[in-house]
Amino acid sequence: MGSGKASRHQVVTWGASADRLGPAAADRSYRLVVRTSVGGTHPRIRLSNAFGDRPVTFGSVYAGVRAEGARLVPGSNRRIAFGGARSVTVAPGDSVTSDPLPGRLAAQSDLVVSLYVSDAAGQATGHGMAMQTSYTAAGDHAGEEGDGSWSERIGSWFYLDAVSVESGADTGAVVALGDSITDGWQSTSDTNRRWPDYLSRRLQSGSGSGVKGVANEGISGNKVLADGAGQSALVRLQRDVLSQPGVRTVFLFEGINDIKAHTGVTADQLIAGYRQIIDRAHAAGTCVAGGTILPFKGWSEFDAAGEAVRQEVNDFIRSSGELDAVTDFDKALRSPYDPERLLPVFDGGDHLHPNDKGMRVMADAVDPAKLDSC
Structure with missing residues (x-):
């Protein structure tokens, strides 16, 4: 023993x-x-x-x-x-x-x-x-x-x-790899109302999942494929995510900045970036959960071409089976009257970032049991 x-x-x-x-x-x-x-x-x-x-x-x-x-x-x-x-x-x-x-x-x-x-x-x-x-x-x-x-x-x-803390061997952590939405922009400062904060509170309160730790590795403006506002998700994956002790699941929720920057990034290129992250995380022995990209109509950089890329990427996230778990943030927060927009009650005011209510709905959409799914 x-x-x-x-x-x-x-x-x-x-x-x-x-x-x-x-x-x-x-x-x-x-x-x-x-x-x-x-x-x-x-x-x-x-x-x-x-x-x-x-x-x-x-x-x-x-x-x-x-x-x-x-x-x-x-x-x-x-x-x-x-x-x-x-x-x-x-x-x-x-x-x-x-x-x-x-x-x-x-x-x-x-x-x-x-x-x-x-x-x-x-x-x-x-x-x-x-x-x-x-x-x-x-x-x-x-x-x-x-x-x-x-x-x-x-x-x-x-x-x-x-x-980090010392805990039982059956306890693990989820690390959220994301951009400004994960970083918490448009949530209320000094109140811990980013969506990973809401998720953390759920996980502590008898969720039934062994995943209890939460690390927020969002950077405002961050991209999957290119450096700029912080190093790209591909570059920083090891340092910010996989090096964390006890990490059991990587939660990948990023891509809107690649799409809206009008650099010509295609759905195939963004999906190829996701696949690299999935493969590297699996090789490190962790699960990979993913969140669909939120609608952004009304934001200054919105256009039909970017929306088409978002839809194609979201189809991959939902239906490819390459992620161990999927949370459909898009479905949870989009307007039923105009699915290319955030529902106004969840809109932080700029038509891209959710407010506190939206952040909570995002966390509530995550199934804690699926954070242990691989």
Whole structure:
């Protein structure tokens, strides 16, 4: 019989795709607020310098539980080590995972990771559109639990790109690979109303699925085939998705930016990109779920040619059998009176991005049992 330790493993509980964030700054602290999905013990964090052109040194790193704003629950802020050391230097293009922090991290809680960047220059790495208020300050304030030093608010996550916990071996995670709709644009900031957030809450509440962790790897403006707003889904698949611990299912919901950019991308080309993602994910031992592309009539780039590509791609998603599970987001959110449009009650106002209600309907359309389907 195996030991208790062997029956447990690390599972991602939060994630955000890395991208370029402008100039890096030395002697600066970041207090980053993230929402966990699955709970567990011995949390670890991952810090990324994926897009840095110079090393970055973190002089001190802490994790605590948020009370309100930038203020932490007294006694919760604890130092995180890396290979037993209090500081760590991450080479350009690299990332580092911390030592496990003793104790338990609750599901659906606001974890606060505070970083002091003692030395940095060149290009910073992080996630631009967090839809969550975090904080920054000059100097080293990572170990402080009060909010007195944290008057400067930011809307991005710097350097932190994943948090994982130790959980039972039967517990896995789903990683959402997407664009601005997955990233949460037009949902209400600071309320965790992106569709993966709603899905996370469903999965924690007795869904019957062993998939409990959720990582949101959406990037606003991202494409399947071409770099631009972040590296393409094909390029970033390994770093942002398959490298996450405990990932059981990749949820592929991307393609509208390839279609509406008027670059001449055909349905066959986009489907070929999907097939590469499906093949690579299957080779890594994960399931692949897919979501149909939402309607976008009324958006400035809409035209009949793009709509024809969307329809053909959605036919592939629905009927090819190449995905292990399919969620028909298009059917769930389109108008019955004009199927090329979002139903107005779900429209965030720009005819492309769903509002909070639409985000919830998307999550409700996912069958949790099918996230374990391969």
